[in-house]
Each structure stands twice: as structure tokens, then as C-alpha cells.
Amino acid sequence: MTPSTLRAPAPRRAPGTAEAPPRRPRGRAPGLTGLYILLVVAAVITLFPIFWLLSGSLMSLEELYSGQSIIPTTFAWENYAAGWIDGNLGLLLVNSLVYSISAVAGTLVCASLAGYALARLEFQGKSIVSAILLAVMIIPAPAMFIAQYKLLVTFGLTDSRAGYIAILIAGGIPMSTLIMRSFFASQPRALEEAGRIDGASSLRIFASIILPLARPGLAAVAVIQGLNVWNEYLMALVLFDTDALMPVQRGLMSFVSSETPQQTVLLAATTISVIPVLIFYLLAQKQIVQGLGSGAVK
Amino acid sequence: MTSATVSAPVATPARRRRGRRRSLTAWLFLLPAAAFVLALTIAPFFQAILMSFQEWDGISMETPWVGLENYAAVMSDSEFWGSMRNVVTFGLAGFFLGNGIAISMALAVNAAPRARAFFRTAFYLPSVFSVVVVGLIFRWLLEPRVGVINTLLESLGLGALAHNWLGDPATAVPAVALTFVWYHWGFAFILFLAGLQDVPKELHEAASLDGALAWGRFRYVTWPHLAPVTSIVSLLTLVAALQIFGTVQVLTNGGPGSHTMVPTLRIYNEAFSSFRYGTAAAMSVLFGGALMALAIFQLWITSRRSGR
Numbered sequence: 269m270t271p272s273t274l275r276a277p278a279p280r281r282a283p284g285t286a287e288a289p290p291r292r293p294r295g296r297a298p299g300l301t302g303l304y305i306l307l308v309v310a311a312v313i314t315l316f317p318i319f320w321l322l323s324g325s326l327m328s329l330e331e332l333y334s335g336q337s338i339i340p341t342t343f344a345w346e347n348y349a350a351g352w353i354d355g356n357l358g359l360l361l362v363n364s365l366v367y368s369i370s371a372v373a374g375t376l377v378c379a380s381l382a383g384y385a386l387a388r389l390e391f392q393g394k395s396i397v398s399a400i401l402l403a404v405m406i407i408p409a410p411a412m413f414i415a416q417y418k419l420l421v422t423f424g425l426t427d428s429r430a431g432y433i434a435i436l437i438a439g440g441i442p443m444s445t446l447i448m449r450s451f452f453a454s455q456p457r458a459l460e461e462a463g464r465i466d467g468a469s470s471l472r473i474f475a476s477i478i479l480p481l482a483r484p485g486l487a488a489v490a491v492i493q494g495l496n497v498w499n500e501y502l503m504a505l506v507l508f509d510t511d512a513l514m515p516v517q518r519g520l521m522s523f524v525s526s527e528t529p530q531q532t533v534l535l536a537a538t539t540i541s542v543i544p545v546l547i548f549y550l551l552a553q554k555q556i557v558q559g560l561g562s563g564a565v566k
Numbered sequence: 567m568t569s570a571t572v573s574a575p576v577a578t579p580a581r582r583r584r585g586r587r588r589s590l591t592a593w594l595f596l597l598p599a600a601a602f603v604l605a606l607t608i609a610p611f612f613q614a615i616l617m618s619f620q621e622w623d624g625i626s627m628e629t630p631w632v633g634l635e636n637y638a639a640v641m642s643d644s645e646f647w648g649s650m651r652n653v654v655t656f657g658l659a660g661f662f663l664g665n666g667i668a669i670s671m672a673l674a675v676n677a678a679p680r681a682r683a684f685f686r687t688a689f690y691l692p693s694v695f696s697v698v699v700v701g702l703i704f705r706w707l708l709e710p711r712v713g714v715i716n717t718l719l720e721s722l723g724l725g726a727l728a729h730n731w732l733g734d735p736a737t738a739v740p741a742v743a744l745t746f747v748w749y750h751w752g753f754a755f756i757l758f759l760a761g762l763q764d765v766p767k768e769l770h771e772a773a774s775l776d777g778a779l780a781w782g783r784f785r786y787v788t789w790p791h792l793a794p795v796t797s798i799v800s801l802l803t804l805v806a807a808l809q810i811f812g813t814v815q816v817l818t819n820g821g822p823g824s825h826t827m828v829p830t831l832r833i834y835n836e837a838f839s840s841f842r843y844g845t846a847a848a849m850s851v852l853f854g855g856a857l858m859a860l861a862i863f864q865l866w867i868t869s870r871r872s873g874r
Contacts (some may be wrong), residue, residue, distance in 0.1 A: 410829060
């Protein structure tokens, strides 16, 4: 059906395009202005809160509370120094980085192995495993976090790096496995068959032939999971008591509620906590957007 | 698949052994993922159900059986049911307002000849922030004395409208809902935009040649093509709204009173402030069960549609 509907207009398009140019610009010009006004208004509403965070973080306390300026008259960079030191942000950011890298690496290893098995290997119980994977996907965090906490209490892993990382890996596996499975399923079989004829083991084929070709899939999973883990808050709140172990979201909240810093310092600390993710977003935007699509729709 | 189906009917011992060895290899590949998910997702899921019939104070090893007591306590917990009502409000706000904005902006960006990348980047930007950051930003915007919303209203001569937005029960829920919409619509927007870019251009051209106006083209060409995206976006928006936690904790901590309480925060408080883990588990079974029912309903709808 699709080919015919796609082909049908093709012969008719030739006269249509010849006709179109004089009509379109006249009809569209005012519409286009309206379109851009709409887009700009939406962009201003979207970006204003972020601008306001930045602006406030650079004002002196008097200027901030005078409520008279939109842009700081003099930049009070000392807010940033105070936020960095008082909020202990250096340590918190390193913690978040460690958690993100370890959790993403762990998820990638587990999800690529499992995704490959589901896409390419034959075994009994495959359909059951796929069904369980889907079922696990729909278990929401609020249904589990109390029991996860109790489990980690039992093993003495609350308030520990290992416990938190393990929880993050487990949380990332289902969706990442699905993404990797559909990625592997779309790859040609020829190369791995060549490897099999050469007598290489499955693990060998996987490590030396499949994985290097799977880099785009791995990158998509890594950026999505990286963002998820960096922004994770609920389990960090539940598990950590020691300030020195906290990831930045949890530590920032602990700073705000226990130290009650000056508003300007709070805004500066918030801004500092956002900078890494902002850079990451601007650099990896393409993968994030594509990964979102593949993760959500599959 | 081919090798297994071919070897099955012949089934010489050697082939069967090879089949078994292949099965073993596959299970070894699955092992790490299965271990994590079994231990830290599936086991806690059932453990939560068990805990909902027990009592636990968070410290002792004793977890005495209390039958349906926890559920009875939850049934009469008006704060919990009020929190359910709140997240339904947030869900409806996200569903109609958020998705409405998202689909309009996706259409607008898709139609814009220039600066698409800028608008896409800008609209998705809030989604990469953490709940804590979003909560702190909006707490500051909505601050009653010098928050910019009130300052702006005053400078426009609308000082009478200035308000303690998060402190007044009447405006706290809408304020949180709007924060959620601001935070979340970019995600729906990205998915809609991707969906729009998959709509074949030829169909649009054919429709305009047949005399269809913009609305007709949207209604009969774009909208049917977006249907799968729309259903998944709807589900994800609803699930995100129902599970909202951190944003609310930072913005209002459920207040004033418990007017902006949400289920996950209620469960968290029940466990980690009141140390009644059993009741908390009962709440999470009820609430998690409702979320899962919603997801299953969605899957069922989707599979029925694709089955047709």
C-alpha cells in the first residue's frame, strides 16, 4: 500500500511545483512572522527561568533583594567562590562523575551482552526472558524504593558507593537492553557468520566483531543513561547520610536545607551544579535526541 | 533461529549437545543483567508486597506479621488519597497543557525554515536539569517578597495580583502543575518533532493538491501518522506526572499543610520520617499497582492498534 500512495502524487507534482512558487511566498509571509513570534515567545518563557538563575547568581545580596535589576550592575563572582567552597561542590561533582561513569559502564556491559543474546543467540526460554524484560520495565520506582532500601540495609550497603551504583545499574538495564537488542537486530549477520566459520567463540565474536560495530548504539545508551544517573535524586536521598559520599543533586539539597546559605550563594551553587550537564547537553545533543526517540518508541 | 529449527527434527545426540551448549552461552551472556535485575528490581518488587503485610521500624531484624492492618491504615489516610488527587491534576495539566504546547511547538518548529536547531535546543533544555535544580529555580521565581513573578506584576501595575503563590493552598497546586509543565513539555516536544519528520512529504503535497487546507492536512495526514507517538507520549507524560517527587519536595515539601502532597513523597515521609515502613510499603503497592495497571492498559491499546 505504501509504495502506491508514495508513487501516486509523483507524476502530478511536476505541474504543482511549477505553479507553487508564485503562490506560496505571498500566502506564507505573514504566517511565517506569526510563526516566529510564537516560537520566540515560547523560547523566552522556556529560557527566562534559567536566565533569572544566572542573573541572580551574579548579583550582590542588596541588589538581589532590591528587586530593581534584571541584569547585575557589577558581577559578584564571590558568590561562586562561596558556593563552591561552602557547598563542597568540588567533591559533590566528583562523586556524581564517579557514580555516572561507573553506573553507565556497568549498564553498558550488562545491556550489550543481554541485548546481543536476545537479538542473535538461540536458547530455550527466550520468549519468557523477553516478556520478563517488558514486565520489569513497567515496575515504577515508587513501588520498589522502600524494599530496595531494606535490601541494602540487610547487606550493609546503605550509605555506600557500591550500593548506590548497583541500584543505578539495575535501574538502567531494562531500557538499555531493549535499545541494544533492536540495534543488534538491525545489524547485518555476515561478519559474525564469518567469525563463526573461522571457529571463534561467541564471546570472542562479540568482543572483537560485534561491539566495535555497535558504537552508535552504545553511545545512545550511554548519553541517555548518563543524564538519567546524573540527575537521579530519589535513591540518593534514601541511601546517603554522609555528605562526603553524596552525588551533587543530593548534596546540593543537603547544603540548602542544613546550611541555609544566602540566596545569592544558593543560586551560584545551583548554577555550578548545572554547568556540567549543560556542557554535556550542548556537546551530545544529537545523540540525546536520537536516543530519546529510540528509547521511548521501542 | 535457523540452526535450532533445522537441528530439531534431526536431533542427533551431537547436535542436541551443540544446541545445549549454545543455550548455555546465551545464558552466560544474560547472566550479569539478570543478576542485577533479579536482585535489585524483581526481588524488591515482591519484597515490597511482603513488607506491606508486616511491620518494620527500619532498624530491628524483627518484622512481625500484621495482616491487613497496614492497608486499613492507608485506607483511612486522607493525606495519601489527597496526594493521589494532586498527581491526577498534574497529570491532566501535563496531558492537555503540556502536550498541547509540545505538539504546537513541534508543528511550528517543523514548519520553520530557519533556526530550527536553536528552538529545538532551547525547548528541550529544561528537561536536562535535575528535579532539585528545577525546584530551586522555581522556588526563587515564585518567592513571595522579591520573587521575579511578583516583582514583574508590580512593575506592570498589577501589584494587586502579587501573591504568595506556593504558600496559598489555592495557588500552590496550579503553581506546581505549571512548574511541571515547564519542566516536561520539551520531552514530549522532541518525540512529536521526531514523529513529524517521519510523515512522508509526498502525502502532504498530494493533500494540498487535492485542495486540503492546513487544518485538513493536519487532521487527516499528520495526526494519523503521529498516533503511535501520541500514545507513547501520553503515557510517559502521565507516568512522569504521577511519579513526581523531587520537584515537589524542593518547591513545597507537600505544603502548605499537605495541599501539594504527592504519593511518592507521602510514601517517603511515612517510611523515613515516621519510620512506619509497613504502611509505606502498603502505599507503594497500591500506588505502584495503579501505575503498572496504567502501563499495561497502554501496552494493550498499542498492541491492539498495531494488530489491526
